[in-house]
Amino acid sequence: MSKVISLTLDSASIDAAIAELKSYNAWVKTKADELARRLADMGAVNVSLGYSRAVYTGLNDISVTVEQRGVNSYAIVANGEAVLFVEFGAGVTYGYGHPEPSVEGVPMGPGTYPNGKGHWDDPRGWWIPGGEHTYGNPPSMTMYLTAKDLRNQLESIAQEVFSS
Amino acid sequence: MIDIENQVFTTVATALRNEYGASNIYVAGEYVSQPPKFPAVLIVEMDNTVHLRGRDSANIENFSNVMYQVDVFSNKNTGKKVQAKAIITLIDDQFAQMGFTRTFLNPVQNMNDATIYRMTARYQAVVGKDQTIYRR
Numbered sequence: 001m002s003k004v005i006s007l008t009l010d011s012a013s014i015d016a017a018i019a020e021l022k023s024y025n026a027w028v029k030t031k032a033d034e035l036a037r038r039l040a041d042m043g044a045v046n047v048s049l050g051y052s053r054a055v056y057t058g059l060n061d062i063s064v065t066v067e068q069r070g071v072n073s074y075a076i077v078a079n080g081e082a083v084l085f086v087e088f089g090a091g092v093t094y095g096y097g098h099p100e101p102s103v104e105g106v107p108m109g110p111g112t113y114p115n116g117k118g119h120w121d122d123p124r125g126w127w128i129p130g131g132e133h134t135y136g137n138p139p140s141m142t143m144y145l146t147a148k149d150l151r152n153q154l155e156s157i158a159q160e161v162f163s164s
Numbered sequence: 165m166i167d168i169e170n171q172v173f174t175t176v177a178t179a180l181r182n183e184y185g186a187s188n189i190y191v192a193g194e195y196v197s198q199p200p201k202f203p204a205v206l207i208v209e210m211d212n213t214v215h216l217r218g219r220d221s222a223n224i225e226n227f228s229n230v231m232y233q234v235d236v237f238s239n240k241n242t243g244k245k246v247q248a249k250a251i252i253t254l255i256d257d258q259f260a261q262m263g264f265t266r267t268f269l270n271p272v273q274n275m276n277d278a279t280i281y282r283m284t285a286r287y288q289a290v291v292g293k294d295q296t297i298y299r300r
Contacts, residue, residue: 058275084270084272084273085272085273085275088233088235088272088284089195089233089235090274090275090276091235091237091272091273091274091275091276091277091280091282092196092197092198092199092204092206092235092237092274092276092277092280092282093197093198093276093277138195139210139233141210141211144210144211144231144286145211148211148213148229152216
């Protein structure tokens with residue numbers, strides 16, 4: 001992409017070139033903002049779809065928005081208590097019980113109440129504090145994959161924006 | 165396929181086992197829902213894709229984008245945060261020495277058992293066919 005500004009060495013031509021340059025400068029600024037906004041909007045759609053389709057057995061309360069953070073700067077923001085669990089996975093459970101024995105000196109396992117008949121190792125899943133049932137979930141990596149996807153498409157999107 | 169997972173895992177796991185003793189820390193290269201002991205570290209290669217800008221007509225895969233997710237879990241009654249931070253610092257040094265860039269590091273709640281402290285990090289790099297690691 002190139003821009004040629006021709007001028008001759010007289011004041012009128014130089015003034016015209018300066019005006020043309022200012023106009024080009026404004027156009028580049030507008031297009032740069034348009035490019036950033038386009039990338040953010042595309043990313044937000046992708047992130048929103050990815051999070052809504054992610055494997056997650058709790059309440060999926062994720063909402064995705066685009067926020068302007070400065071000149072030519074936009075952020076894709078995911079809000080909700082489930083965001084980190086969906087993006088990075090649910091984590092682990094104890095495999096053997098709590099390290100501290102109970103008051104009676106009996107070792108406690110998570111989910112072993114009452115009478116040692118809990119469901120912490122149940123293949124059908126278990127209940128977490130708050131009353132939600134879960135099997136755990138793998139990381140969806142939606143933000144990571146979206147960022148990678150946008151980087152790969154950056155050149156073609158920029159060409160599209162600056163050629164229109 | 166360019167595959168450096170074994171080297172990466174061995175480098176980090178060896179450093180952890182040397183520091184803490186092999187019997188005192190659990191290190192795995194895949195997701196484990198119930199680690200047999202704590203502290204537990206999971207180092208998982210989550211992404212390995214062709215680096216598009218590195219393609220040529222002779223060989224599509226000259227470079228590869230790799231991303232590792234590291235989860236550190238501590239179940240100590242007191243000092244679990246300190247322990248997790250010490251472990252992640254050691255891991256971070258190893259990844260930095262190999263040429264990786266840390267793109268994420270945060271405490272992430274452990275949904276499946278909130279009494280376990282969890283720190284999650286992600287490291288990215290571009291790897292060449294000769295297994296040279298380039299910072300992104």
